[in-house]
Amino acid sequence: MSKLNILVVDDARFIRERVTSMVREAFPDFNVIAVENGMHARTAMQQKQYDLILCDWEMPEMSGLEVLQWTRAQASYQSTPFLMVTSRGEREYVLKAIQSGVNDYLGKPFTREQLVQKMVKALDKRQQLSPAQQARATSMLEAEKQKQPTAAVPARGGVGKPKGLAQLRNSQQTFRCAIKDLNLREVKVVIKNEGCFPQVLEQVVVDIEQLSGDSVARLNGFVTLVQATEQKLEAAYVDVRVSFMDDDPDKLAHLSKYIASVR
Structure with missing residues (x-):
């Protein structure tokens, strides 16, 4: 039960690496695979069964919505938790994702706390987290809440005519x-x-x-x-x-x- 497979899909390398790192820090016993586009995601899901999918919306060739729709058309993935990760927050986009069977929606940018909360919520509904995993995630969330933001660095500069x-x-x-x-x-x-x-x-x-x-x-x-x-x-x-x-x-x-x- 504890060795879950997580698929991260995002065309931006920095975000793929960041999300992968966040998931591994929160759940070190999970298998995390990251791919750079929807076509690679589809291939990965055909080769292995994943327990949770974290997918970007705006990607070339195959969008996150298209990945979601393809996923829900597969018998083995009709109930797999699918979290849409995107900078799109307009109501029409949220509705499209809901209608296509998304489980939850995570808006960019996001904190590690927000990502872990969404993952715990999705996996807990299917009773896929062990007590130890739940305890570790809870401890990490509490530590995140106690962190204090740092101050800006003062320096010289000026406000000129804007370019937009x-x-x-x-x-x-x-x-x-x-x-x-x-x-x-x-x-x-x-x-x-x-x-x-x-x-x-x-x-x-x-x-x-x-x-x-x-x-x-x-x-x-x-x-x-x-x-x-x-x-x-x-x-x-x-x-x-x-x-x-x-x-x-x-x-x-x-x-x-x-x-x-x-x-």
Whole structure:
């Protein structure tokens, strides 16, 4: 019962590795296999029976929704817990996943605590966790709750004319921000100092918008820099730099056109 097989599906290498690491830390006796797209996921499920599937939605060639629909069409996977992991949170997307048989929905970005909670909930319903596994997961969740966030790093800088608008989302909240610099690898934004900031190495989602309000791209990334724009404690603004993790050609094509338009 304890040696469960877990399948992680995500086209972003950083997220695959991060989710795999989180699962192994919480459940060291699980077998965790990670694949980079829906076609590989389908092949993996044909070769071995998995007890839980953690699948991204937005992937090239075969989306997470298509993986879910194929999974539910297989006799051996009709009741297997399937968690959709995605930056898409709109009601229409949630409804599509529910109608196709998803068990739960985990929005990017997420914390280890949130991931473990979802996994425990899904596996506990089928009585697949041993008492020792439940105890370890509970202990880890309690330790996560007691962690305190670190402060932003003060430095010098300034707020110039924005190259666009964006929303930066971590697992707790959404920050409205202006874009200071942007390329295909990273974005530098400025947010108002309201006493709460994203943390360095934290996973985030960046929704880039035109100044007109039209959407350009939704990109997964992680924070590489947080610093005040002035050398004083009460600095009004904070710079945040995010490195992108997405390899989706369509997203990069839209982003490339937008970058050219604001240069």
